[in-house]
Amino acid sequence: MAFQKLYIGRKIRDIREASDATQAAFAERIGISASYLNQIENNQRPVSAAVLLALADKLHVDIASLAGSDSDRLLSALAEAMADPVFDGFSVGLQELKLVAQNAPNIARALILCHQSFRKNSEQLASLDASLGSRTGVSDPTPYEEVRDFFHFVDNYVHDLDIAAEDLALKLGIGEIESGAALVTHLERQHGVRIGRTAADADIIRHFDPETRLLTLNPYQPLSTRNFQLAFQIGQLEMEEAVEALVQKAEFRSAEAREICEIGLYNYFAGALVLPYRPFRAAAKDMRHDLELLSAHFGAGIEQVAHRLSTLQRPGFKGSPIFFAKIDRAGNITKRHSAAKLQFARFGAACPLWNVHRAFETPGRIIRQLAETPDGVRYLCIATEISKGGHGFRTPQRNYAIALGCEISYAEDFVYADGLDLSSKTAFEPIGISCRICERANCGQRAAPPLKRQLVIDPHHRTVVPYNIQ
Structure with missing residues (x-):
């Protein structure tokens, strides 16, 4: 397999700065010249295989983490934003977008946010929304979109919560004994929480009363759902400080986004507790990612298993x-x-x-x-x-x-x-x-023309797509 050229100058610079080394000292340590290191950090030259091996050997750097997909996600979002007709006057190539995503990711995210705000404003104007001009911040991303992007750009992996959940799962024997019983026992012994049942006709899945320490669950929900809610409650009682620190660091624009993210982080902890990282990763490999077998083995739902597979992004131990x-x-x-x-x-x-x-x-x-x-x-x-x-x-x-x-x-x-x-x-x-950014010209399922292509309408000729795309 050919070695893929890696332009990861920012990551190399971050590693060097984390070790508090000058370019000259760092270059000497990994066996290259200072000028070569300078070119690497400015993405003027790719990182060679020899440099990667030196980083792994001398600094114990996880090579797989250097070639991660974080820049791919950012590049994709940036390319989609630049495809908007508002940027028609600018001819920006893929290489330029890569340079921005790799060298100036914060500028890339700022541009994406501006484009997102522009779209929302345009949609409000187009629909003559009555709230236009109010103080509700119509041009801002919605709280749910903010939280979605938060998880997207942390690679859907939250290290501190994942490690804490795995440690607790090991202590409780999750995966070795029935999860629900272990979680109930832990809540009772460590937190004095009693478990009750909601009424038969209630549409509530989980309710916790901090005063009486009573946690009520819907008995008609699947066992996997009830176990997940037990794990969620443990997260709320034990991980509040860690979750608050993560939310504060994210610097969300609204209280709603912060609250939504808190729920998302507790959900993350719950998933990591009922499906602990190392046992789950090993089982996924052994069972070749068979969703039904993994679901039966861990007593989890199909969706829980599938979502957990997407979070196996621990540095040095990825799925x-x-x-x-x-x-x-x-x-x-x-x-x-x-x-x-x-x-x-x-x-x-x-x-x-x-x-x-x-x-x-x-x-x-x-x-x-x-x-x-x-x-x-x-x-x-x-x-x-x-x-x-x-x-x-x-x-x-x-x-x-x-x-x-x-x-x-x-x-x-x-x-x-x-x-x-x-x-x-x-x-x-x-x-x-999606149709708006897809370049396929002859797709019979196309719902909208591509934003960056010119349309040719011929009244005397009709194909599956009612226009030609140049």
Whole structure:
């Protein structure tokens, strides 16, 4: 396999500054010249394999972490923003975007935020929203979008919470004994919390009364959901200080975003407690990421397992890089993360050619797809429909689909690749990210023309797409 050129000057500079070394001293330590190190840090030259090996040997740097996908996510979001027609007067190439994402990530994030604000303002103007001009901050990202981006740019991995959850799981024997019993015992002994049941007709999943120390759970929810809520409650009681520090560091724009992020972080802790990192990573590898086997082994739901797989990003001990998304029937992506090259669009619905939409047609089944994006990267895609609620005739049921997958080079790690012809080009279906930024000109499922291409309308000629794209 050819060595991929890595322009990671900022990361090298951060490593050097963390060791409190000058360029000359640092260069001498890893066996290169100071001028070469200067060129590397300014992304004028790529990092060689010899330099990577020296960093691993001399400084115990995790090489895999240097080639992480954080810049890929930032580059994808930046490229999508620059595709907006408002930037038509600027011809910005991919290499320039890479330089900004790698050398000045804060400027890149600021530009993305400005573009996001511009879009929201434009949408408000277009719809003549009555709240335009009020003090509600219409041009700001919503609290949920702020929190979504927070998890997106921390690689969907929160180290302090993950380590604390794994340590507690080991202490409680999670994975060795029935999780629910261990969690209940811990709440009772360590925190004096009693466990009760909600009324049969209640739509409450969890309720905690700090005064009486009574935690009530809905007995009609699946066992995996009740165990998760027990773990969530432990997180609230034991991780408040750590969560507060993380939220303060994030510098959210609103109180709502801070509160939403706190819930998200407690959810993260709960997932890491019922699916502790090292045992779960080992089981995922042994079971070749079989969602149903992992679900049965840990007593967790399919969605919990799939989401946890996307968080296996511990430096030096990562799992297989996957993408994960949660999609409603309208195609809206309500949860997303990618440790692979595939990056989800920040605006608009998911590509209609993606197999996740077909999951609604086959409830209860896991469906597979070999797919190729316009950049030529190929993926193994897995999707299944999830139903929640519905316990009782009048109880509404929630339906959505989850999707996960990996680049084809990792497909052998997944049981879902068995029986598929990974070597056949015709086996891969063309998919995109979203219509507004997809460059495929002849897609019969196109819902909107690409932003950066000129349209040609011929009244005497009609194809599947009602316009030609130049």
